[in-house]
Amino acid sequence: MYNHDYGQTDIYVVDANNGIIKRITETKYNESHPVWANTKKALLYTADHNGVWNLFLHPLEAVGSLNDNIQYPITNVLTGLQQPTISRDDNSLIFAGYSGIGWDLYSLNQPLTLKKKVVAPTQFHMNDELDLEDIVDLRRHKSNNRLFQNESISYSNWVFARGYENFNAPLKDSKGDFEIISMDSTNIDGRYIPKSYKTRFTLDLVSGNLQLSNVFGATGMTYFSFSDILGDHQIAFGTEMVLTLENSDYFFQYGYLKNRLDYYFTGFQNANFFQVDYWS
Incomplete structure (x- = not known):
């Protein structure tokens, strides 16, 4: 069993009464989703013969060995089909087929009377044994x-x-x-x-506000914030440019965030026209 190819599947039949297992197929390709025909002694299943999953008909009344290739394809689709289900009178078969970007359901009439189809090998199947290395x-x-x-x-x-x-x-x-x-x-x-890490700042935030005053008219403030990639340094400043620089509000802030304890240094100016004292 050590050299058995577990990636390749075949069809088997198990007798429920005595537990005897009988092999139905012995091919190099895979077979899957077998269903019994009801009016004839036959099996229908899907197989990836020549690289595409198609529907196969396998008569069980034929006499011969497993290698006689008595099974044959009755469909030739390009995108593959799976999960066939046959009606009780064998007149209709439903299967799932891939189309567009998904799977849909399709019907097939009189599947047991269909003739053998020729399934050409795909490019993938022909190149399957090439050594890409x-x-x-x-x-x-x-x-x-x-x-x-x-x-x-x-x-x-x-x-x-x-x-x-x-x-x-x-x-x-x-x-x-x-x-x-x-x-x-x-x-x-x-x-x-x-x-080596080189400090490089990028812009994190741009913000602003606009004010209308019956004394000063239209005023506004703009904010900018920068930080480096690792978050070790942070720079932020805001300025009011409606009036002169001397009579405007503005601030500058630097944050050193490299260690566990963060340090911030801030410088600012607030112009106050209604109070004249030490702070003005």
Whole structure:
């Protein structure tokens, strides 16, 4: 059983009285969803012969071995079909077929009288046995030696599925001519390239307000807030530019947030025209 292909399925019949198992099909392709015919001794099932799931008719009255290919396809669809269900009088069969972007239900009249169909092999089926690892990739950034089959590596810094760079690369054991080529922020083997962090600020917030006063007319204030990528620094300021800079309200604030304890430094000016004292 160690070399049995569990990915390939066949049709079997189990006698409920004595538990004897009888094999119905023995093919290289898969069979699934068998249903009994009611008026004839026959089975209908789906099979992926030549790469597409189609409906097969298997007469059980025929005499012969399992390899005589007495079963034959009675449909030839392009997108496959599944889950056939036959009526009690065998005059109608319902199955699920893929069309457009989903599965729909279809009916088939007199399925037991349909003639054999010719199902041409798909391109996928014809190329199924090709060894894709032998395809040569001449692009320089796809090194043939960037992965090692027996190498024990840590995946803590691994970049998974980054553009499928390593999809077509064969695996080799030799490390002799391993070449590291920088691609963006990673090596071609999927590991990140360590780099020193450089503070770079980005704009987080822009806001403002507008006021109408019977004394000063239209006034307004605009707010801006910036922070770096890691959130270590924060800069915010607001200014009122309707009046002169000397008679306007404005503030500037800087936050140092790198450690657990945050530090904020704020400078501001509030212009007050109704109070003349030490604070004005």
